[in-house]
Amino acid sequence: MKSHANLYSALRRAFPTDLDAIAVETADTPAPLAYTWRDLERGSAMIANLLGWLELPPGSRVAMHVDKSVEALMLYLAVLRSGHVALPLNIAYQSAEIEYFVGNAEPAVVVCAPRHFGWVSKIAFKAGVAHVFTLGDDRTGTLLDRAAGRSDVHEVVPRQADDLAAILYTSGTTGRSKGAMLTHGNLGSNARTLHEAWGFAGREGRDVLVHALPIFHVHGLFVALHAALLSATRMVWFARFDPRATIERLRTATVFMGVPTMYVRLLAEPGFTREACAGMRLFVSGSAPLLAETFHEFRERTGHTILERYGMSETLMLTSNPYRPEDGERRAGTVGRALPGVSVRVVGDKGQLLPAGEVGGVEVRGPNVFKGYWRMPEKTAEDFTPDLWFRTGDVGRLDEQGVLTLVGRSKDLIISGGYNVYPAEVEGVLNELPGVAESAVIGVPHPDFGEAVVAVVIARPGATVAEDAAVAAVKSRIANYKVPKRVLVAGELPRNAMGKVQKNLLREQHRGLFAS
Ligand code: MLC
Numbered sequence: 035m036k037s038h039a040n041l042y043s044a045l046r047r048a049f050p051t052d053l054d055a056i057a058v059e060t061a062d063t064p065a066p067l068a069y070t071w072r073d074l075e076r077g078s079a080m081i082a083n084l085l086g087w088l089e090l091p092p093g094s095r096v097a098m099h100v101d102k103s104v105e106a107l108m109l110y111l112a113v114l115r116s117g118h119v120a121l122p123l124n125i126a127y128q129s130a131e132i133e134y135f136v137g138n139a140e141p142a143v144v145v146c147a148p149r150h151f152g153w154v155s156k157i158a159f160k161a162g163v164a165h166v167f168t169l170g171d172d173r174t175g176t177l178l179d180r181a182a183g184r185s186d187v188h189e190v191v192p193r194q195a196d197d198l199a200a201i202l203y204t205s206g207t208t209g210r211s212k213g214a215m216l217t218h219g220n221l222g223s224n225a226r227t228l229h230e231a232w233g234f235a236g237r238e239g240r241d242v243l244v245h246a247l248p249i250f251h252v253h254g255l256f257v258a259l260h261a262a263l264l265s266a267t268r269m270v271w272f273a274r275f276d277p278r279a280t281i282e283r284l285r286t287a288t289v290f291m292g293v294p295t296m297y298v299r300l301l302a303e304p305g306f307t308r309e310a311c312a313g314m315r316l317f318v319s320g321s322a323p324l325l326a327e328t329f330h331e332f333r334e335r336t337g338h339t340i341l342e343r344y345g346m347s348e349t350l351m352l353t354s355n356p357y358r359p360e361d362g363e364r365r366a367g368t369v370g371r372a373l374p375g376v377s378v379r380v381v382g383d384k385g386q387l388l389p390a391g392e393v394g395g396v397e398v399r400g401p402n403v404f405k406g407y408w409r410m411p412e413k414t415a416e417d418f419t420p421d422l423w424f425r426t427g428d429v430g431r432l433d434e435q436g437v438l439t440l441v442g443r444s445k446d447l448i449i450s451g452g453y454n455v456y457p458a459e460v461e462g463v464l465n466e467l468p469g470v471a472e473s474a475v476i477g478v479p480h481p482d483f484g485e486a487v488v489a490v491v492i493a494r495p496g497a498t499v500a501e502d503a504a505v506a507a508v509k510s511r512i513a514n515y516k517v518p519k520r521v522l523v524a525g526e527l528p529r530n531a532m533g534k535v536q537k538n539l540l541r542e543q544h545r546g547l548f549a550s
Pocket residue numbers: 247248251252253254275293295296320321322344345346347450451452453483514515516
């Protein structure tokens with residue numbers, strides 16, 4: 035049955051019998067709003083019918099550069115059910131970033147925030163995009179205006195498991211982002227796996243998820259959202275993470291998913307107590323390493339043990355600490371065992387399988403692993419082994435029980451507050467600034483973001499570089515989370531005999547920069 039591979043059909047089947055039950059309630063709109071399951075079905079149907087009316091070729095990309103809202107969620111569902119490909123884009127992206135994504139993905143439709151229409155539409159039309167709509171976070175915009183006249187009944191477009199459902203851009207080592215192609219099969223299998231592994235199965239309609247993550251990345255869009263939709267879980271919907279308001283909503287919730295920065299910020303609140311979390315059954319952390327001290331402090335304060343899991347855009351979720359006590363304990367600093375259906379191995383420099391306890395490259399395989407990078411066959415070939423295991427770029431070791439500990443990354447990645455930042459991209463922007471001869475971007479420990487982006491720059495002869503001006507200039511060119519928290523001017527960069535910048539020395543030199 036072809037239509038059954040469309041992820042929307044699977045999600046829709048899981049809606050409760052009572053479609054008038056609340057599916058989503060907003061927590062930080064000017065007035066609280068409640069959306070029923072019927073609203074999600076009808077709203078996404080109307081947007082899907084609008085997309086259908088545009089007569090786009092099947093598999094067209096629909097770029098979504100919008101603020102978080104329930105209507106943005108409906109847009110995502112509409113793209114799925116209409117058989118097109120969702121292209122979620124971080125709302126913090128600036129024009130050069132959007133220009134690249136639009137040029138590379140060639141979407142047929144771009145939906146943007148009303149306040150960005152001027153510059154986004156210019157980029158889109160120049161790139162040949164036929165349709166640009168706006169969608170505000172206050173139920174305004176041309177997308178909803180145009181969808182309002184459409185039928186609220188829509189037949190889900192049949193898709194095969196291997197058909198694309200979404201493209202998620204991930205930054206590349208060279209600075210060029212790559213579009214990870216995820217299929218309906220990838221998303222569906224991972225959603226079902228988490229549904230079972232994290233105890234959603236059998237609790238249909240009884241969970242309440244506090245959803246405070248952005249919905250343009252894997253964690254908020256696929257992990258949290260799909261888990262909720264597949265189990266008729268009511269969501270409390272925050273457009274922005276606010277620790278105090280979150281704590282209030284946790285009192286009547288059962289599940290929370292966040293990045294370590296969110297846990298650090300919750301713990302900074304005196305009101306975050308055992309009593310505030312009394313009804314909770316699960317706290318999940320991912321997207322960045324959770325410090326052991328956060329793990330332990332959280333347990334002491336709340337009586338709950340955070341479940342840390344590991345995944346990435348290309349593979350969705352790979353490993354997880356155990357949910358059920360009978361499957362073992364959750365261990366700080368580890369990311370648990372491979373999820374059912376997923377295989378994880380650790381290999382040495384020559385690709386040889388390493389025994390338990392030895393550190394090497396982490397490779398993975400499973401129905402969750404993406405189809406490849408959009409229009410980058412060489413890059414795709416490079417990242418898969420001949421026997422089709424995906425090279426994650428992470429470095430780790432497996433113990434005798436198959437529990438994975440990540441110890442580093444072979445790629446030059448910085449993870450700041452759960453967002454990935456590649457130094458090459460930031461260096462590229464810095465090197466373009468007048469007065470900058472060269473730059474080196476590193477990640478250093480940061481009490482809030484885990485790691486913070488820091489730049490060391492060398493001025494051109496006779497020129498001076500002012501930190502504030504450099505930060506401001508970078509800010510106008512790339513997303514805010516990539517902007518260095520500090521730009522330090524130095525006389526020279528440490529280099530090895532080959533002339534390569536020794537970033538380890540820079541990291542060592544500046545590791546105390548944000549000491550709390
Ligand atoms: C915001 N800023 C950041 C930042 N987020 N800087 C560095 N790193 C970040 N992550 C900037 C802001 O622009 C602002 O700059 C300043 O830092 C302070 O902002 P803030 O108000 O304190 O930040 P806030 O808006 O509260 O955001 C923090 C956050 C957010 C943690 C809530 O970063 C966030 O939602 N992170 C989650 C990321 C995520 O979903 N990752 C999943 C990826 S999927 P200025 O100059 O404007 O003041 C993935 C796969 C997997 O990795 O396995 O999950």
